[in-house]
Each structure stands twice: as structure tokens, then as C-alpha cells.
Amino acid sequence: MAEYSIGVDLGGTNLRAAAITREGKILEKVSVPTNPLLGRESLLREMVAGISDLRSRWGTSTLAGIGLGIPGFILLKQGVIRNSNNLACIEDFPFRDEMEKRLQTKVVLENDANAAALGEKWMGAGRDVDDLILFTLGTGIGGGIISGGKVLHGFVGMAGELGHLTVMPNGFPCGCGNNGCVEKHASATAIGAMARLMGLGENLSSADVYNLANNGNEHARRIFQSMGQSLGIALAMVVNIFNFPLYLLSGGVLAAWEFFAPAMLDEARRRSFTFRNSNTRVEKAILGNEAGLYGAGFLPWAEPELENVAGH
């Protein structure tokens, strides 16, 4: 059998895992419910059981390793999750080493948005470039930066926190301590919050607001315009900083592209000389939820950079 890896996307309520070949073919996908509220030991057992089960069907000898995409701040060298809202029970714990011990194979951790960016680079919308940035638009906004074909990690592994770009210095407060983070003004959650502020309803999802916009509701359309402007301010900044050829967006809210993208692109164009003067592409990511699985699966084959990551 040919070599394969296992890519894992760790969520708050389930674990998705895929066996993937070196050529990027998904052999099998599984989803296993997990419950972090039952505590660390229980969660670790659920994870190990889910992964082991998948591995039992594809073999141990040809497994290159296991990559784990995790929502949160990760200390890469130590293999420790420093902060994760949904997985607090495994914070500040030698998670990678413990998983390696239990699974008896190489385990590589990565932030989930970084993994998604790597997935899009490997098998998705970024296959033709070495440098790209991905914004993941969901409950929050995540970011992944691929520079020279590799994830930009920073010195403890916290780079790429693009959701915390400031688009309004006195904007909505954010759990990170900042005000006006782009994720408080342009995430799916922010769309729901704006809908409430506009009196459209108490508990609307971004999909509900999209449906309203689609039906001609002007308030809903203005919400997407505002969201697009906030994204455009952030986009202009990353274009000015990186001058990369490709910027990708992902998330369910992309369904509303027609309502937010014009405002986003206008704003980016006006605010960035570089955007206007280079052939900068802003596109939809194409792998959807699979991006994180692909990226996590690629981790065991990614060039090890940990030697360059200084200690905390």
C-alpha cells in the first residue's frame, strides 16, 4: 500500500478525520462525536479511539503521521495548546507528546485556520501560487498565511491572527482585549449581531440575514455592505503588508458574496495603492470544510520548521 497520512479537524463537539494519500486523494472520512465537558482524559480517549479506528482500516506501517488542526493558539515547539475556547480542558497540557505516546506515531499540531490555508495551497484554490492568505469567516474570523509554500508561524506559533486586525479602534470589544477586531464586524456572528441591532430579529443566523437580503430587504443588504467594508479595510492592510498574489475567503457566509464583495473590493481598492497597482486576486476558497482536513493531512509531509521556532 502507498503511504498515507491522517488529517484531523478538532472541533468543540466532534472530531473529523480523513485518511489521505501523498497525492491528495481522500481514502476515507470519519466524524466522531466528542465531549470536552467530560474532561481531559475522556476527550483524549475519544480522540485516540476515533483516530485508531480509522488507522486500523488503512494500516500502521504506511502511515506517515497524524496532523491535527486545532482552533486556538498553539505553542508549536512545545506542542501545547495555549488557548482554545472550545477545548479548554486540554489547554496548557503536553497535548502533542501525549497523543504521540498514545498513538505511537508522529503527531503534528497546527492552528485550524493555518491548516485550512495549507489545504487550499496543497489541493485547493492556491495550487498555482506559493504565497497566499486565507480568511476563514465563521463564528469568528481566522487567518492562515502561506509564505514561500509554508505556513508562517512566528516564533511561538501564533502568527496569522487576522481576525484581530483592528478595523475600528473604538469598535465592538473583543475577547482578545482589543476593540474593533475585524471578527467583531465581519464574521457570521457579527452579521447576526448587526441584524439584531437593526431590529431584524433576535436570533438570526447569517444565513437568515442572507435570505432577507436576497428577498430585497434593505437593512439586510446594508449589513452585508458594512461587513464588506470592514473586511475591505482588513484586506487593504494585508495587501499593503504582504503584496501576495492571492487572498482567499472561506465560510458559509460566502453565499452572500454578491452582497458583501462589491463593498469589500471597493474599500480595498481605495485604501491600498498596492491593490490598485498589482494584479491582486481575491477569490473564494474551493475546498470548504475539507480544507482543514487536507491541510492537517499534509502536516506530516510539510517541511519541519520547528528548529527555527524559538522557545517561549
Place this chain on the structure above:
Amino acid sequence: MAEYSIGVDLGGTNLRAAAITREGKILEKVSVPTNPLLGRESLLREMVAGISDLRSRWGTSTLAGIGLGIPGFILLKQGVIRNSNNLACIEDFPFRDEMEKRLQTKVVLENDANAAALGEKWMGAGRDVDDLILFTLGTGIGGGIISGGKVLHGFVGMAGELGHLTVMPNGFPCGCGNNGCVEKHASATAIGAMARLMGLGENLSSADVYNLANNGNEHARRIFQSMGQSLGIALAMVVNIFNFPLYLLSGGVLAAWEFFAPAMLDEARRRSFTFRNSNTRVEKAILGNEAGLYGAGFLPWAEPELENVAGH
């Protein structure tokens, strides 16, 4: 004789050049007045004469090449200055190729702030790290990003425009098309503009405002606090994006460090989870005006990356 290079800092009114050894020893420095208003051919002759004169004293056979630091947007692969306020007469012209032809040696162009960042990495405050960011505070604010020991260029060479980070979406208008660029709120020019707005005087330099602050003037002190806050907003964003170990500031306005740095660091700390949770250093650059000369001098020895820079 040992190998050496010539590093050149192209200003609007003069050209500074240095002969530098591979070990970073400056053999000789010269400064030659130039006048871009006399037109392209005259300017090219002045530049070539100044550089040739220096070279005549240190030899042709041991010259590794000539690096030119230029204020403006540069299309690296083409060797073309796309936009430079002070050197408009050589914009959109095959500048590098023409200089190579006239000087008969390798010529490498670089943005001046990128060159300064490279200089600080090579022989200055960044010698001990591979990843750093430099903010140059002057008439405007420039930026240079060193990632993995190399200048981050982006795909046409325009990366690192940190002066155009938005710190206030409806702030002062900027020539780049944006509003609220950090260089409009925290450069030496911005300090003078704020002094005027505060009624301190019509034509005060940032040094004048510093002297007022030093003498206890509260208006002057508030100007530096405001400037520090704006810098802090920008700093928090680059920390969130890069998670690099070192951020350097340079420029004459650093004399006022005691008046702006506390506000800058408070703002960065509050606005960046990563800043608070990693040992992020924010320091003064140490090479002053020489940084650009060192960096330009290093260019002929820098790993060629042009193969990776796609066409415009």
C-alpha cells in the same frame, strides 16, 4: 584585497554611498549632492559619477556588486521604480538595467525601508534573530519585514508598506488613497501637523515639539501620547499577524521615546493577545542613518529571490 560591496542610499537631494566588506566593515563613506529637478539624464550621470568615484579608490575586481536603497515602490523583477515622490524623473524606466550598463557590474534595487531592516538584521539590533520588523519614522513611515533572514518582498516587490496600516478608518487622508494611515498619525510630519492643530506653532518640527514636551508643555506631551497610541494600534496588528520576536523603530523622533513609548506599549499590550502572551521585544534600531547603507551594501550578497517573484 578582500571582496567588498557598495551600498547606496538614494535620497531626494543627495546620494550617500559606502564601500563595505563582507564582514560589515565600512571602508569609506561619501555623500554626493544630486538634483532630480535637472531631469533623468543629469541625475543618472550624477549617480554614476558618485559611485564610480568611490569604486575607483577600492577596486573593480573585488567589487561584489552595488545595492541601491530607494524611497518608493519598486518592481523588483523588472528593476523599475514604480512610484517615488522624490525621484519621479526615474519612475517607470529600466533603472536597474541602465545602471548596470553604465556601471558594468551587478546592481540590486531595494526599497529604502527594506534595506534599513536588512541592515539592522545584518549588523544592527536584529543580529540575533531571523525574523524582525522595522518601522522607520520620518517624513512618512516606512516598513521592512525580515522573515527567515530575508526581506519579504511580495510578488511584485511592494510588501512591507507598514506606514499605510489603517489606525483610524476615517482619519487624515493619505496620498495613497486611504484615510487614517499610521504615517498620517504618527510620523514626524504628523507630529508637526498635530502641533499646529493644537496651536503650538505653524511650522514646528518634531524636534521642536519634543523640546516643548521636555519643558513640561502638556499639549506637546499629549501629541506624543496620541502618536504613541496610533503606533500601538499598528504595532498590535503586526504582532497579531507575524508573532515575530523583534520589532524595531528608527528615526530622529526616537529621541522622544519617553513621551510616546509608554502609550504605544500600553496600546499594543491591550490590543494584542499575542503581545501579552509571548516575549515580544519592541526596541530602538541602533544603526541610525547607516542602516540603509549597510542593508544596501548587503544586497549583492543576499540570496537571490527574484526567481520567486512573479511578473507584474
